[in-house]
Amino acid sequence: MPLNNYPIPTLSLRWLYVDFNSYFASVEQQVRPELRSKPIAVVAVETDSTCAIAASYEAKAFGVKTGIMIHEAKRLCPGLICVLARHECYVAFHHRLIEEIERHIPVTAVCSIDEVACRLMDNEISVERSTEIAQSIKSGIAKNIGPYLRCSIGIAPNRYLAKVGTELQKPDGLVVLRAEDLPQKLFGLKLRDLPGVGANIEHRIQTAGIMDLPGLFALNPHQMRKVWGSVWGEKMWYLLRGMGIAGRDNRPAQRRPQPRHGAGTARSGQGQGCCAAPDAQSGQPPAAYGVLCGRHVVFGPAGK
Numbered sequence: 413m414p415l416n417n418y419p420i421p422t423l424s425l426r427w428l429y430v431d432f433n434s435y436f437a438s439v440e441q442q443v444r445p446e447l448r449s450k451p452i453a454v455v456a457v458e459t460d461s462t463c464a465i466a467a468s469y470e471a472k473a474f475g476v477k478t479g480i481m482i483h484e485a486k487r488l489c490p491g492l493i494c495v496l497a498r499h500e501c502y503v504a505f506h507h508r509l510i511e512e513i514e515r516h517i518p519v520t521a522v523c524s525i526d527e528v529a530c531r532l533m534d535n536e537i538s539v540e541r542s543t544e545i546a547q548s549i550k551s552g553i554a555k556n557i558g559p560y561l562r563c564s565i566g567i568a569p570n571r572y573l574a575k576v577g578t579e580l581q582k583p584d585g586l587v588v589l590r591a592e593d594l595p596q597k598l599f600g601l602k603l604r605d606l607p608g609v610g611a612n613i614e615h616r617i618q619t620a621g622i623m624d625l626p627g628l629f630a631l632n633p634h635q636m637r638k639v640w641g642s643v644w645g646e647k648m649w650y651l652l653r654g655m656g657i658a659g660r661d662n663r664p665a666q667r668r669p670q671p672r673h674g675a676g677t678a679r680s681g682q683g684q685g686c687c688a689a690p691d692a693q694s695g696q697p698p699a700a701y702g703v704l705c706g707r708h709v710v711f712g713p714a715g716k
């Protein structure tokens with residue numbers, strides 16, 4: 413089915429997605445200056461027969477990825493430094509990062525320990541205003557938390573594409589996916605770069621003779637459903653074109669008063685007895701730090 417039979421509608425930018433780069437490894441490099449600019453892998457236990465749960469960008473340059481066995485990682489990168497994971501420290505930074513992001517835009521959903529989604533309001537949907545918010549998030553994090561906590565930010569008509577936008581530029585990315593950029597701006601991605609395409613779905617897509625994003629975009633909704641073997645294929649067809657799934661992305665937009673820069677959310681709370689994130693300037697742990705009350709922290713894969 414020719415692509416031009418399914419024109420992509422004009423849709424405004426509605427979501428801003430923040431994905432921290434090499435999150436666990438970056439926290440370690442922020443807290444421990446001796447690890448900066450070094451290839452490091454974060455591990456759960458100190459043995460070569462475990463896998464890396466995160467890798468710094470210096471390690472990634474050697475081909476060390478999340479999930480790789482440490483004996484293999486050391487073969488690829490002989491100078492690799494293995495660092496024992498400190499989850500309480502990553503959670504402490506998570507709380508501080510969310511608090512910082514909320515100085516610039518309310519967080520709609522915490523998607524994992526290193527990913528959040530924020531809905532743009534009607535007065536934030538221009539490329540200029542949304543990128544201004546994204547830049548202020550980045551500079552706020554660098555100034556108030558630490559320059560080693562870098563993130564990729566995606567801005568798009570729906571939450572799914574905003575997350576895809578974070579895949580397009582790493583580290584420290586900022587990508588705006590306007591409806592008119594679609595689908596060409598996605599063509600450089602691999603099938604597996606798409607959220608929701610794991611090994612099984614990738615195998616199904618390839619078995620159907622589709623090897624890349626242009627091939628996927630050439631399918632119609634019915635064909636997508638058939639390839640996926642479920643309604644999710646059809647949903648993906650809409651999501652990849654910036655359309656939302658009813659009830660989640662399509663809620664009526666509102667307006668927020670502007671500007672919010674530096675306004676802060678004045679949250680305060682007690683620490684939870686874990687490793688407090690150090691102050692960006694002094695490098696010293698603060699006496700107390702803000703904890704988001706009543707927010708459900710979702711633990712998921714990090715450090716990709």
Ligand SMILES: [Mg+2]
Nearest residue numbers: 431432715716
């Ligand atoms: Mg990440």
